[in-house]
């Protein structure tokens with residue numbers, strides 16, 4: 001049985017012609033009524049996939065250390081914006097704030113913004129961050145432009161639309177009989193994402209104008225290269241991208257080389273998630289927490305650490321890239 005969104009997409013193709021892979025992805029994820037992110041909580045064990053902040057508090061704590069260190073390098077400005085892009089359930093921001101609770105002046109200075117499209121996730125973020133005075137925004141223009149800015153985003157860029165090309169022609173989604181198909185179906189695929197590149201460029205322009213830095217973590221590759229990485233995940237399994245439209249998460253791998261092109265501020269990394277977290281002291285932190293933990297908690301910490309850092313888990317596939325303003329006072333963010 002096809003989903004309501006599949007029917008909507010087929011009708012659109014029938015009346016307007018084939019649509020680009022990017023347009024298909026944008027509709028599947030963000031259609032106001034039936035889009036994947038508009039109607040459900042996709043995370044956790046019962047959900048479709050599990051992300052680093054949901055794996056272990058250690059992840060967010062290390063990002064908190066990174067943010068606090070950068071803020072201090074910036075001269076501990078008395079007011080600044082901390083923006084999280086695509087905050088999911090709000091766990092990362094909650095862990096960041098807990099990790100920095102003893103950093104003098106941080107809490108008085110920080111103004112927290114969350115960039116989010118999903119009404120379901122906004123509600124969960126509101127619960128996780130109750131009493132923190134967070135503000136939501138739908139685009140970067142809604143973020144104050146007159147104070148320093150620190151931006152973080154975990155698994156945000158992969159959710160932005162991308163394009164595929166075969167032999168120089170943009171690959172599209174069309175209808176054959178009653179089925180959605182790619183045209184062309186065969187050939188060497190190259191990918192690019194105008195949306196991701198534009199978003200990172202805009203963030204970097206804001207950072208250069210306002211001072212500060214950004215950190216993006218995602219799965220992907222350090223160097224550009226051919227390959228079809230379009231994927232659908234539902235219930236922790238890979239499924240066909242056309243099989244559960246609106247009910248499966250659609251993403252593609254992030255090309256970290258492409259993210260840097262045309263960016264004129266300081267770039268750090270990309271490095272693997274394992275290298276980044278270890279440089280920030282995740283092993284030490286896990287050891288400290290374990291000393292005060294009972295046996296099941298100790299086990300969970302150990303499991304989380306392995307999941308985040310082992311190369312057959314998230315340690316190598318996931319990469320971290322940092323951007324900082326290029327002023328006279330250069331910043332050297334931790335972890336790279």
Ligand code: SAH
Nearest residue numbers: 037051086087088115116117118154155159
């Ligand atoms: N950072 C979280 C969630 C990652 S999933 C974690 O690591 O657990 C992607 C997140 O980005 C979700 O919160 C989703 O709703 C949000 N998102 C996806 N596309 C978006 C867009 N175009 N604008 C704003 N938020 C978006």
